[in-house]
Amino acid sequence: MIKLDALTKRFGRTAAVDALTIDIPEGDICVLIGPSGCGKTTTMRMINRMIEPDAGRIEVGGRDVTHIDAVELRRSVGYVIQQVGLFPHMSIAENVATVPRLLGWDTARIEGRIDELLELVGLDPAQFRTRYPRELSGGQKQRVGVARALAADPPVMLMDEPFGAIDPITRAKLQDEFLSILRRLRKTIVFVTHDIDEAIKMGNRIAILRSGRLVQYDTPEAILARPADGFVEEFVGADRALKRLSLLMVADHLDDEPVSPSAAKLSTHASLHHALSLLLTSGADHAAVVDDAGAVRGRVTLERIKAAATAH
Amino acid sequence: MAMLQQAWLYILNNPLQFAKAAGVHVSLSVCALSIAAALAIPAAVWLTRRGGAVALAGINAANIGRTLPSLAVLALVMPVLGTGFAPSLFALTLLALPPILINAYTGLREVDVDVIDSARGMGMTMGEILRKIELPIALPVIFAGLRTAAVQVVSGAVLAAFIGGGGLGDYITAGIAMMSMHLLLVGAVPVTLLSIGADALFAALQKRLTPKGLQAT
Numbered sequence: 079m080i081k082l083d084a085l086t087k088r089f090g091r092t093a094a095v096d097a098l099t100i101d102i103p104e105g106d107i108c109v110l111i112g113p114s115g116c117g118k119t120t121t122m123r124m125i126n127r128m129i130e131p132d133a134g135r136i137e138v139g140g141r142d143v144t145h146i147d148a149v150e151l152r153r154s155v156g157y158v159i160q161q162v163g164l165f166p167h168m169s170i171a172e173n174v175a176t177v178p179r180l181l182g183w184d185t186a187r188i189e190g191r192i193d194e195l196l197e198l199v200g201l202d203p204a205q206f207r208t209r210y211p212r213e214l215s216g217g218q219k220q221r222v223g224v225a226r227a228l229a230a231d232p233p234v235m236l237m238d239e240p241f242g243a244i245d246p247i248t249r250a251k252l253q254d255e256f257l258s259i260l261r262r263l264r265k266t267i268v269f270v271t272h273d274i275d276e277a278i279k280m281g282n283r284i285a286i287l288r289s290g291r292l293v294q295y296d297t298p299e300a301i302l303a304r305p306a307d308g309f310v311e312e313f314v315g316a317d318r319a320l321k322r323l324s325l326l327m328v329a330d331h332l333d334d335e336p337v338s339p340s341a342a343k344l345s346t347h348a349s350l351h352h353a354l355s356l357l358l359t360s361g362a363d364h365a366a367v368v369d370d371a372g373a374v375r376g377r378v379t380l381e382r383i384k385a386a387a388t389a390h
Numbered sequence: 391m392a393m394l395q396q397a398w399l400y401i402l403n404n405p406l407q408f409a410k411a412a413g414v415h416v417s418l419s420v421c422a423l424s425i426a427a428a429l430a431i432p433a434a435v436w437l438t439r440r441g442g443a444v445a446l447a448g449i450n451a452a453n454i455g456r457t458l459p460s461l462a463v464l465a466l467v468m469p470v471l472g473t474g475f476a477p478s479l480f481a482l483t484l485l486a487l488p489p490i491l492i493n494a495y496t497g498l499r500e501v502d503v504d505v506i507d508s509a510r511g512m513g514m515t516m517g518e519i520l521r522k523i524e525l526p527i528a529l530p531v532i533f534a535g536l537r538t539a540a541v542q543v544v545s546g547a548v549l550a551a552f553i554g555g556g557g558l559g560d561y562i563t564a565g566i567a568m569m570s571m572h573l574l575l576v577g578a579v580p581v582t583l584l585s586i587g588a589d590a591l592f593a594a595l596q597k598r599l600t601p602k603g604l605q606a607t
Contacts, residue, residue: 126511128507128510128511149513149514149515150513151513152510152511152512152513153512153513154513157508157511157512159504159507159508159511161502161504162504162508163502163504163505163506163507163508163509163511164505164508165505165508165509165523165527165603166502166505166527166601166603166604167526167527167601167602167603167604168601168603169602169603176509176512176514177512177513180512180513180514180518210602210603211603212603223508226512227512236511
């Protein structure tokens, strides 16, 4: 869906982005991550030509974006930034209607779309339509920001640290909600963050950048299991084994041995990280795994968790 | 009180003459303000686009212009343009430019860069960003500049009398020359009222045109 080919951008003598090649399949959430100054935001902003590249190609949906009108391109790509940038003089409804209005949709269609989107992002249209940005909390503003970006149903979304300015509790909630919305809508997303935990949570694939170069591009599981070099290993953190366990589900690591009646119970939807924590607190060597109906599906053991954590 | 009464009687006895003076005063003010706004607001937009040393020079020039006494501006204009309505209009326009330019520039510059970035990112053209985002957000500050300029121009127009521009200033200068207090009041009181009226008018316009989302609660 998005292809970056030897993409390069220089600011003065230094290359902010240096011959970057990344292929993002349709429906993927690709997280660009790295220390500040690694070129992640510059890369993202070249995709909708907020910054013009010096060399290389960018394809979005099979079209070379350097050959189409920048304004037309931006109307077809969702854009969400950390500071949200809601228009303070417009109501929430008018903010959400921005791109449909630019595209010349008729009023009835726009009005219907505003309600649909506000409901999608968990804001009651009756209550929020006529409000103004300054009356909203940070989390509510970013909900509107995402609704506004989704308004014309763009296949591709660019999100630059969308949860960066939000308190941790609200952030976790928004991450969960938006992850499920964006997956359901099958949007192809380029997501910029500097938070590795957010990257692991949100991404199907993570691209780790350093000084404008791609160091590793892989699934979160693979990056945690096999960091490409010392830089990645340090970047993902010393607790990478534990982070990796949080991506693995107990349902995939069951054994069929008999379950002791006193064993603690775990849902099939739990992660191995959760299972390990439970086993450590209960002091047992295994826990019973039960499905939604309450039936025992098998057991998860310390041995299995250890094997999963070290499997390469 | 007796003096005010005399002044009032003078107006009643010379209605056409008074109406003409007031008319000249108002049209001088309105024309000067309109021309100044038509020049200064586009100039402010251009300066924000241009930025850098040029913008700095423009704003500094406007700030210097702001410190010039009104009388000095009129005095400077007379040797070059002579006397009458046109030179007075020119001088008053010059007087009105700085506050409008400075406020419009400041108002446009104060628009949050993230708001402009998101507008660009959603596919607004530069013209759309100016019309739909920057000008509406800067409107209250732009109107504050117009308000300052309006009050300055209405009171400054009194001085047009010195260079034969006419207006209510004629009564004031004549009143001073003839030591006639009531004649002085025939000019001074209406000018004061006009000035207060202009201030109130622009305050009301500013309030009315400020987008709801930007109004103080």
